[in-house]
Amino acid sequence: ERSVFRQPIMRKPLAPYFQLTQAVRSGDLAKFNAVLAKFGPKFQSENTYTLIIRLRHNVIKTGVRMISLSYSRISLADIAAKLALDSPEDAEFIVAKAIRDNVIEATIDHENGYVQSKETSDVYSTG
Numbered sequence: 001e002r003s004v005f006r007q008p009i010m011r012k013p014l015a016p017y018f019q020l021t022q023a024v025r026s027g028d029l030a031k032f033n034a035v036l037a038k039f040g041p042k043f044q045s046e047n048t049y050t051l052i053i054r055l056r057h058n059v060i061k062t063g064v065r066m067i068s069l070s071y072s073r074i075s076l077a078d079i080a081a082k083l084a085l086d087s088p089e090d091a092e093f094i095v096a097k098a099i100r101d102n103v104i105e106a107t108i109d110h111e112n113g114y115v116q117s118k119e120t121s122d123v124y125s126t127g
Contacts, residue, residue, distance in 0.1 A: 027063030030084040068104040
């Protein structure tokens with residue numbers, strides 16, 4: 001509930017968690033990692049660190065979904081760069097899992113190293 005973060009007495013203690021939720025919602029792995037690095041000791045002292053580490057997968061999944069919606073075709077290297085992954089191979093594995101889990105509708109061209117999103121139907125078409 002966003003209103004909890006806005007209460008004056010809760011604003012400062014919950015600021016790191018608010019930053020985490022923003023990173024998860026936007027699929028920004030770099031921001032997620034930065035918040036985790038900055039506030040890791042706080043999360044550990046509050047016994048939430050392990051739970052927060054598990055959120056990393058959600059951040060990546062959201063990022064893949066947003067990329068898939070934004071680009072009809074994108075290279076695995078570009079996906080790796082946008083998600084702050086170590087390599088195009090990591091991106092390929094993550095995208096393959098997202099396709100398998102029905103997070104996105106796309107195909108991977110392994111030979112040429114890109115992802116092709118499937119055509120979305122036009123909900124406004126009359127024909």
